[in-house]
Amino acid sequence: MVLPLELLQQFKASDFSDQQEYEAWRSRNLKVLEAGLLVHPLVPLDKSDNASQRLRQIIRGASEKPIETGKNSESMQVLRSAVMSLACRSPDRSASDFCHWADGFPLNLHLYQMLLETCFDASEDGSIIDEIDEVLELLKKTWVILGINQMLHNLCFTWVFFHRFVTTAQVDIDLLHAADNHMDEVAKDAKSTKDSVYSKILSSTLSSILGWAEKRLLAYHDTFNASNIEYMQSIVSLGVSAARILVEDISNEYRRRRREETDVARSRVDTYIRSSLRTAFAQVSSAELSD
Structure with missing residues (x-):
């Protein structure tokens, strides 16, 4: 059984007292289907x-064009056909009567990140709810079900703060500060474990954060001005922290070398400065030539 599909088939708009609540519920179930069948499928696509x-x-x-949920709607029949075609595949690509549709652990992480999103007020862009401590205590009860531990929680929470900042117009500096602060816990965790699964997830997450930060820092004259300069310190800190963990705690090459030979923070900051100066110089030279 593909539970999100079954829920979409069993309930329709009239079963909800509020249209907005219904639309949010429908969207969540579609996101779970997307995560389980397209992002983290058991059998590769x-x-x-x-x-x-x-x-x-x-x-x-x-x-x-919102899908009309309910068992007999035409749009649900089309959705069911697509879902079941994907859900009932076996590793040898043959059809199967069983629906082992999602790769459990990655999907569990995805679901946990969705749960962490409840720490933010849905009616306000990015703001953290006052009851965050109580919500986190409730979410902790899902750890045993989803296979989450403190290290994975710290990593997921860092990502959720970062992702929330990026997707809400990048204006709430408190979200950026929170991501940066939680990165300290991630750094401690990275030094205390050699778990290969965790390291793989850590590497992927930090690479995304570092890529985003460096896109802004390698030409920071174009990114920052008087109106947003206060963001620069946190973005530098976030980028440098991600780079340091990737190099010092994940890179095999670093482990083979003497640690004192590599100062990750100094190296990254030096790269940002040199790259930005080159970019600024090239822009000035180009402007002078065009005059």
Whole structure:
């Protein structure tokens, strides 16, 4: 059974007292289907698979033309056909009567990140709710079910703060500070474990954060001005912290070398300064030539 699909088939708008609540519920279930079938499928997707392309189109189109949930609706029949085609595949690509549709642990992480989103006020862009401590205590009860531990929580929470900042117009500096502060816990965790699964997740997450930060820091004259200069310190700190963990605690090359030979923070900051100066100089030279 593909639970999100079954829920979408069993409930319709009239079962909810509030239209906004119904739309949020429908969106959450579609996101879970997307995560389990397209992002973290048990059986890897074939790029030429029509069912996966069809499901992507359905989910993408749902934001413009909402799916009418309920067992007998035409849109649900189309959705069910695409979902079941993907869910009932076996590792040898043959059809199966069983629906082992998602790769459990990655999906669990995805679900936990969605749960952490409840720490933010849905009616205000990015603001942290006052009851955050109580919510986190409740979420901790899901750890045993989802396979989460303190290290994974710290990493997920860092990502959620960072992602929330990025996706809410990058104006709430408190979110950036929170991500930067939680990165300190991630750094401690990275030094205390050699778990290969955690290291893989850590590397992927930090690489995304570092890539975002460096896109802004390698030409910081173009990124920062009088109106947003206060963000620069936290972005530098976040980027340097991510780089240091990736180099010092994940890189095999670093372990083979003497630690005193590498100062990650100094190296990264030096790179940002030199790159930005080169970019600024090139822009000035280009402007002078065009005059």
